[in-house]
Amino acid sequence: MKLLWVFVFMGLLICKWVEGFENANVTDMHFVEGSAFYNRPLLVGLTLINGATAKGAVCLDGSLPGYHLHRGWGSGANNWLIQLEGGGWCANIRNCIYSKRTRHGSSVFMEKQIPFVGILSNKAEENPDFFNWNRVKVRYCDGASFSGDSQNAAARLYFRGQHIWSAAMEDLMSQGMRYAKQALLSGCSAGGLASILHCDEFRELFPRTTRVKCLSDAGLFLDALDVAGRRTLRNMFRAVVSLHGVPKNLPRSCTSHLNPTLCFFPQYLISSVRTPLFLLNAAYDTWQIQASLAPPSTDYHWNWVDCRKNYARCSSWQIHYLQGFRNQMLNSVKRFSRYRKNGLFINSCFSHCQSERQDTWFAPNSPHIGNRGIAQSVGNWFFDRVVGIQAIGCPYPCDKTCHNMVFQ
Incomplete structure (x- = not known):
């Protein structure tokens, strides 16, 4: 019973953390007069997937899933970029009931229009390689990284993430994606994990002549x-995998020798992904610091309260601890990085989801490793302009290009 209440507590905290990330302040930012930041972003409407219910593809509350699509033009008319939305996970019934009353569990509460910025921007000066592609944001409303297949009748909860993935891809194929010359599956946070889980499935949708690759942003949990x-x-992942019926949808290349919970962790999956994959991650991922490394439930003496919210308030021993986490992250990608088809951009920033923010994706002072920023590195990798993109930044505090997140 005690363990159950820990899961409930953690689940509710994660919902609050997700809300907190959406309202976080970003420091070390210098805006340039007349820059792309002063342009109004494109607003794109929500499309619900009609007929999804018959396929078992519904949100936590049983409502229709959806996506936002902005059509490509010119040289990008036959290219497609799919961005899987993130938003944490729900690991128990109480937390999932909470989630189904939000936009992360029901299309009823989703915004009818959302801004397309960063990797989804339609402006060449903000998104030089993908601005005129068909760009899609698939909304996240299943609570298990688009991978569940179960339900709880008593609580009226539907864990149908895998069905939502399939229904969204089928609908987009009918919208013209089947004719794609080039396709990129991306995602941030829980969506970044989903882009890894579904990467090879995405590849199988297209003929071999189509250039298909995947990008995971802040998904290296x-x-x-x-x-x-x-x-x-x-x-928490053990509870998510069990509650949502995830094991049947995990890659067999992993479950054949590891238990399903471990196969929900990217570090045990990435080396077996056959499709070219790019990992974009902050070495001091702020979500992992707050929810995984030093959550309140384990911070018995409240030593991490200030450090969790503001990296500048971390003591020397806390920074030392976080350097150990960075080392773990770098060790986890060693085998993955040996394959030249894959790419890496791991900067030593306190951040989370850098492809979805304009200031970090592509801007006059966006984060760099060496002389290349994030958008340029991803573009060089996708189009094979540079072979072997393996960018790893030096440890904190030497990177002066970071846009670090600070929480109230």
């Missing part, structure tokens, strides 16, 4: 010890 010496995230 590590199976790491927290500050109390426990595995908070592993325990």
Whole structure:
């Protein structure tokens, strides 16, 4: 019973953290007069997937799933970029009931229009390689990274993430994606995990002549010890995988030798993904610091309260601990990075989801490693302009290009 209440507590905290990330302040930003930041972003309407219910593809509350599509033109008319939305996970019935009353569990509460910025921008000066592609944001409303297949009749909860993925892809194929010359599957956070889980499935949708690759932004969740010496995230992922019926949809290349919970962690999956994959991640991922490494449930003496919210308030021993986490992240991608088809951009920033924000994706002072920023690195990798994109930044505090997140 005690363990159950820990999961409930963690689930509700994660919902609050997701809300907090959406309202976080970003420091170290210098806006340039007349720059792309002063342009109004394109607003794109929500399309519900009609007929999805008959396919078992519904949100947590049983409502229709949806996406936002802006058509490509010119040289990008036959190219497609799919962005899978993130938003945490729900690991227990109480948390999922909470989620189904939000936009992360029901299309009833989704915004009818959302701004397309960063990798989804329609402006060449903000998104030089993908601005005129068909660009799609698939909304996240299943609570398990588009991978579940179960339900709870008593609570009227539908865990149908895998069905939502399939229905969305089928609908987009009918919208012209089947004729794609080039296609990129991307995602941020829980959507970044989903882009890894579904990468090879995405590849199979297209003929071999189509250039198909995948991008995971802030999706490299590590199976790491927290500050109390426990595995908070592993325990939560175990609950998610069990509740949502995820095991049947995990890659067999992993489940054939590891248990399903471990196969929900990207570090155990990435080396077996056959399709070219790019990992974009902050070495000090702020979500993982707050929810996995030093969550309140393990911070018994409240030593991490200030550090969790503001990296500048971390003590020397806390920074040392976070350097160990960075080392774990770099060790987890060693085998993955040996394959030249794959790409890496791991900067030593306190951030989360850098492809969806204009200031970090492509701007006059966006984060760089060496002389290349994030958008340029991803573009060079996707179009094979540079072979072997393996960009890893030096440890904190030497990177002066970061746009670090600070929480109220």
